[in-house]
Amino acid sequence: MRLVIAKCSVDYAGRLQAHLPLATRLLVVKADGSVLVHSDSLSYKPLNWMSPPCTLQSSEPDDEQREAGIVETWRVTHTKTADTLVVSIYEILHDSDHELGIDPGLQKDGVEAHLQKLLAEQIEVLGEGHRLIRREYMTAIGPVDILATDAAGASVAVEIKRRGDIDGVEQLTRYLELMNRDPRLAPVAGVFAAQEIKPQARTLAEDRGIRCVVLDYDAMRGIDDSHTRLF
Amino acid sequence: MRLVIAKCSVDYAGRLQAHLPLATRLLVVKADGSVLVHSDSLSYKPLNWMSPPCTLQSSEPDDEQREAGIVETWRVTHTKTADTLVVSIYEILHDSDHELGIDPGLQKDGVEAHLQKLLAEQIEVLGEGHRLIRREYMTAIGPVDILATDAAGASVAVEIKRRGDIDGVEQLTRYLELMNRDPRLAPVAGVFAAQEIKPQARTLAEDRGIRCVVLDYDAMRGIDDSHTRLF
DNA sequence: TGATACATGTCGGAA
DNA sequence: TTCCGACGTGTATCA
Numbered sequence: 001m002r003l004v005i006a007k008c009s010v011d012y013a014g015r016l017q018a019h020l021p022l023a024t025r026l027l028v029v030k031a032d033g034s035v036l037v038h039s040d041s042l043s044y045k046p047l048n049w050m051s052p053p054c055t056l057q058s059s060e061p062d063d064e065q066r067e068a069g070i071v072e073t074w075r076v077t078h079t080k081t082a083d084t085l086v087v088s089i090y091e092i093l094h095d096s097d098h099e100l101g102i103d104p105g106l107q108k109d110g111v112e113a114h115l116q117k118l119l120a121e122q123i124e125v126l127g128e129g130h131r132l133i134r135r136e137y138m139t140a141i142g143p144v145d146i147l148a149t150d151a152a153g154a155s156v157a158v159e160i161k162r163r164g165d166i167d168g169v170e171q172l173t174r175y176l177e178l179m180n181r182d183p184r185l186a187p188v189a190g191v192f193a194a195q196e197i198k199p200q201a202r203t204l205a206e207d208r209g210i211r212c213v214v215l216d217y218d219a220m221r222g223i224d225d226s227h228t229r230l231f
Numbered sequence: 232m233r234l235v236i237a238k239c240s241v242d243y244a245g246r247l248q249a250h251l252p253l254a255t256r257l258l259v260v261k262a263d264g265s266v267l268v269h270s271d272s273l274s275y276k277p278l279n280w281m282s283p284p285c286t287l288q289s290s291e292p293d294d295e296q297r298e299a300g301i302v303e304t305w306r307v308t309h310t311k312t313a314d315t316l317v318v319s320i321y322e323i324l325h326d327s328d329h330e331l332g333i334d335p336g337l338q339k340d341g342v343e344a345h346l347q348k349l350l351a352e353q354i355e356v357l358g359e360g361h362r363l364i365r366r367e368y369m370t371a372i373g374p375v376d377i378l379a380t381d382a383a384g385a386s387v388a389v390e391i392k393r394r395g396d397i398d399g400v401e402q403l404t405r406y407l408e409l410m411n412r413d414p415r416l417a418p419v420a421g422v423f424a425a426q427e428i429k430p431q432a433r434t435l436a437e438d439r440g441i442r443c444v445v446l447d448y449d450a451m452r453g454i455d456d457s458h459t460r461l462f
Numbered sequence: 463t464g465a466t467a468c469a470t471g472t473c474g475g476a477a
Numbered sequence: 478t479t480c481c482g483a484c485g486t487g488t489a490t491c492a
Contacts, residue, residue: 001236001257001271003257012485014485015342016339017339017340018337018339018485019337019338020334020335020337021335021338022335023331023332023335024331025331026232026234026329028257028269030274034272034273034274034275035274036269038232038259038261039331039333039334040232040261040263040332040333041262041263041265041283042263043261043265043267043280043282043283044265044276044277044282044470045275045472045473046275047334047337048337048485051275051487052272081485083485093329094327094329096325096327098236098255098324100236100254100255100257101255101271102271102272103251103254103256103271104251104254106249106251106278107250107251108249109247109248110247111247111469113468113489140434141431142466143466143467143491162469162470166480167398170401174435200480243470246470247469247470248470249470273487273488274487275486276471280470281470282470282472343483373476394484396466399482429465430466431465
């Protein structure tokens with residue numbers, strides 16, 4: 001990984017066109033060839049970047065560029081899409097290289113997939129007598145997170161979100177509409193399950209006869225024997 | 232901006248929990264206090280980060296940590312949400328500080344707005360005899376991208392997307408529902424226009440009687456005389 | 463390979 | 478402040 005602090009201007013042409021006026025910025029060149037351009041604020045997202053696979057070609061300035069004060073030009077080109085990032089360097093204030101090695105990678109806990117797994121294992125959270133039919137039940141317009149049956153044996157379609165927003169209710173509504181046309185499943189009741197359900201989403205769901213269930217992630221994780229706590 | 236190359240492990244607890252095992256990584260501390268943790272591959276997105284506003288608190292290791300080889304601990308806490316990022320540093324390989332100043336910011340020239348302008352100018356792309364009424368036609372729930380009339384003089388509402396997703400169909404459906412209640416406009420036909428339309432979105436649109444039109448951005452841009460190519 | 467949904471999405475604008 | 482839509486969204490999963 002190469003770290004460069006430089007006065008530079010940047011031009012990008014690809015899915016859009018963008019220009020960064022002359023200023024001092026951090027340039028990061030990663031081992032895979034990708035390049036990031038960061039300012040000193042606005043976290044997380046670079047001002048500009050090039051994703052791998054790409055190639056960096058450095059070149060000396062021509063007379064006109066030298067006249068303008070440019071000491072070096074980087075042309076970063078995406079291998080497949082031909083997107084191009086051009087960094088015009090006016091002054092290099094820092095330049096260092098570092099061996100980092102490969103990263104073991106991030107371990108996540110608490111995303112939707114995990115919620116779905118936990119709820120499938122603890123389907124009785126939805127009520128006495130509920131039984132799991134299957135996760136990711138396929139329909140023509142996409143997979144329903146969980147299909148189950150209630151104590152009476154009637155179908156229940158469950159949409160799981162980390163944060164229960166109005167979009168999720170719309171999504172479940174589409175599934176329900178479709179599934180209720182299937183005589184093998186109909187009638188299908190809907191359950192909207194989330195760690196947190198926004199008031200608007202709850203109102204819309206209940207207006208459509210969809211039951212809302214707030215999931216206690218920590219409690220469900222606590223019950224899950226197979227889970228090893230990270231902390 | 233402070234740049235640190237360090238052997239470290241990282242733990243995040245907030246909207247989810249995540250853990251990074253011991254490895255050598257780049258730590259960036261920006262002027263606004265935000266922290267990025269980057270590996271040497273996977274561009275653009277850090278492995279872990281903390282967005283501003285947040286505070287970084289550095290501390291000496293306790294005996295147990297020192298035993299484990301930790302020489303310093305960073306605790307980065309979000310000011311509002313109490314999300315926490317803990318960086319356990321085992322060895323610092325590089326540490327430098329740089330004054331960057333404020334960045335003049337990115338100038339963008341997007342595709343989305345341009346698509347709308349082009350289609351307004353070339354409204355006949357929708358079919359013979361179509362005429363533009365206006366762009367950004369205002370309704371009670373927001374502006375419709377384009378309102379036009381077809382050869383028979385009937386109203387046509389157009390929703391434009393770069394990528395035609397199911398959300399766009401929902402959006403257009405809401406507009407159509409509202410506009411069809413307006414006797415001066417009704418009946419209003421719907422057109423879903425995008426550079427690329429996803430199969431799911433097409434299915435839903437056609438099920439609702441909405442016509443799908445795939446826009447050829449390059450061809451439309453080629454026809455547009457007013458466009459000056461930047462490259 | 464292509465399509466689809468998730469994301470600590472982030473970010474910006476308007477009500 | 479919340480809501481809503483765009484993003485050079487990126488990325489993993491699954492057919």
